[in-house]
Amino acid sequence: MHARSALFDLYGDHLRARGSQAPVAALVRLLAPVGIAAPAVRTAISRMVIQGWLEPVGLPDGRGYRATDQATRRLDEARARIYRRRDEPWDGHWHLVLVTPPADRSARGRLRADLAYLGYAELADTVWVGPVASPELAGVLTRAGATARTGRARDLEPSPVEAWELAALHASYAGWSAVAGELVAGHLAAHDDPDEAAFAARFHLVHEWRKFLFADPGLPAEVLPDDWPRDVAARHFAAEADRLKAGADRFVARCLPGPADCPA
Structure with missing residues (x-):
């Protein structure tokens, strides 16, 4: 997991409802349980500022960074795609x-x-x-x-569906439940603090599911095979994410105000 993508996940999944901002120290503490070291976090922040995704802001707990409008739009779009697929009817064009x-x-x-x-x-x-x-x-x-x-x-020949690697995508969706189960179980066993364990497990779960945003174009059901496994995988993801959310939220709340309540 790269620090830049982990920061996107953190801002999109945990900080969007908390003003889309956090002190640097809190960002470092929050990414430690998922294996991102402080120097990598700080380097990624600097690059994301240059790229227009983050902007510096003064906060009561110290210097911090806020998601820019550009980042907020991207994060909201990503969140909508992560937690629900497009359900609008396709007009065939x-x-x-x-x-x-x-x-x-x-x-x-x-x-x-x-x-x-x-x-x-x-x-x-x-x-x-x-x-x-x-x-x-x-x-x-x-x-x-x-x-x-x-x-x-409307009627393109051959079908544009051939332009996407659907066989590999089908296999990834079909194997998702097994991959997710091992991932969550590993994190829950690796952390003594149950809230930290829930946070790390859910964070990694969302991070892995987020990869489908780059692989899945969201093709309408009309052009997909009848046995397309996306919906089954999505339901499994949503159920696990919901199950882990309360503990993950408690860990984030402990980390944001200051270092005293957050495990080092």
Whole structure:
């Protein structure tokens, strides 16, 4: 687990309802149970400030960092996708994006990753397709220094579904219950404090489930196989996350006010 992605998880899953901000010391304490060392946390914070995801803020308990508006929008979108899948009816139209990419190579790489995160797949060079138009598309293009023309298409041949690696995704969803069970059991056994154990287990559970945001484009049921295992996996995730939430919330509450009540 990388410090940057762990911070995104922390802000999105635990700090969003607490003003989306926390002192640096609290961030370090909260990430210690999931194996992120203090130097890695501080380095990741600095990089996220440069990238526009966090901003410094003075807090009663010391210097801290708050999620920016850009980060808040991304975190809210991610949270909606983590805890509930799209349930709007699909109108049968695909969203096409014809990208004029940026000149900078690293910016092009980030753009490709961001488009995939939004649920798009590359049909051909600079031509991307998704099941619906993402509200984040304009922001992603702007940050990358790219432009695009967009359109809608209904009967594309061959089917755009071929653009996604659905076999690997199917296998990941089908094996989720076993993976999640081992993960949670391991954390619950590794921590003496039950609230810290619940926090670490739930944190890692959400972190692993969050990976589906990058792999699953959220294709409508109309184009998926009948035995698609996403809903079964999602129900298992939600049940485990709910079961661990009370203890995790208690641990976060203990860590935020100051160091005295939080295990070192």
